[in-house]
Amino acid sequence: MTNTLYPQSYYAASANCAPLRPALQTEIETDVCIIGAGYTGLSSALFLLESGFRVTVLEAAKVGFGASGRNGGQIVNSYSRDIDVIERTVGPEQARLMGEMAFEGARIIRERVSKYQIQCDLKDGGVFAALTPKQMAHLEAQKNLWERYGHPQLELLDQRRMREVVACDQYIGGVLDMSGGHIHPLNLALGEAAAVESLGGVIHEQSAAIKIERGANPAVHTAQGKVRAKFIIVAGNAYLGNLVPELAAKSMPCGTQVVATQPLGQALANTLLPQDYCVEDCNYLLDYYRLSAEKRLIFGGGVVYGARDPANIETIIRPKILKAFPQLKDVKIDYAWTGNFLLTLSRLPQVGRLGDNIYYSQGCSGHGVTYTHLAGKVLAQALRGQAERFDAFAGLAHYPFPGGQLLRTPLTAMGAWYYSLRDKFGF
């Protein structure tokens, strides 16, 4: 049992026990070889195993080493760009399918937690918080839109109701989604990995895919082994590097930072978030926070374009905490960490097929806990020959970033700076 290969974080420090999973050292054959043991890879593996496929997962580091083991733990429904944007850019049938799927990821997570008895501190309830009248109007429009696609469970919160669920005076209202919620993200990934193995799936850690042999009979090479498979699923997201150059060209890894405070104690925690819901605001560069099971405040925010690690995370996040909760001025920060998500220009996921037998899903642009679980289901359905929902995602355009690999980081940072100024001044 070891967690020493994870970056230091509250999650690594409080992870459930997991077995050592030896590196691949031979040549093997299977039905599906999955590259990456984050939620995309693990969710795909589980759906495929449940359908009778043989599955091998290759993970460069450890299960949940990437964003899946480091994120804010917020079960946020829908996509990073919402259905209004999708409606404007795709046909009505594709928009209908994507709209109907927008809240499915959260259901999949709950089914997994319940079916495989995963201990990951699951709590119901997530709040989108509006800081300006413009953001509140947008939330109201989103709620109406989501209802139109069959998601009626959302509750509009006025300023008074908002103050009952979060002790922060900045918000003028919000939307409560009881099908949202929060989890200990690394323990969800570890529980899913155990479920994969309980169904006969094989996971090799410390087994980076270093080459994909394409063609009718594809194979994935690691430093010491090889997996020949009928299908390959590429699920390395922001940590994939240049293994698949076509994918690297149209996406950009970005860093975002999270901290965990010292345990606040039940009484103080109850005053901040009395119902224990998670909260994210509606800014372009958003803040998101929640309580952990032991009543630490887990607070995330900030984006580093190009995924460089910032020198002092506490300096970035502490002012955001104090702006929301001035009463925490003396609280200590026990853990601070960074992780990479994958940004796309449209902020919608990139899903598709390379040749006949290599599938991929990546780039949920910061809102991925639910989408990645849905992606696993959609990819597994496509491999079974039911590609309607896969095609709805695959039909979304994949745009290259302006400026190419060299200039995409400064150009995107400038764009984000412009949008955060708009948020700051409320226009």
Ligand SMILES: Cc1cc2nc3c(=O)[nH]c(=O)nc-3n(C[C@H](O)[C@H](O)[C@H](O)COP(=O)(O)OP(=O)(O)OC[C@H]3O[C@@H](n4cnc5c(N)ncnc54)[C@H](O)[C@@H]3O)c2cc1C
């Ligand atoms: C700090 C942070 C906070 C976030 N907070 C939230 C949140 O609160 N709510 C939300 O909805 N979303 C959040 N997100 C986004 C969400 O976590 C991600 O969208 C999601 O976890 C991506 O899952 P994934 O499986 O696609 O990628 P990852 O979890 O990054 O997994 C990819 C895996 O592939 C492995 N890999 C890469 N290359 C190779 C290779 N060549 N061979 C083998 N293995 C390889 C990596 O080691 C990694 O384990 C956050 C992201 C970050 C970084």
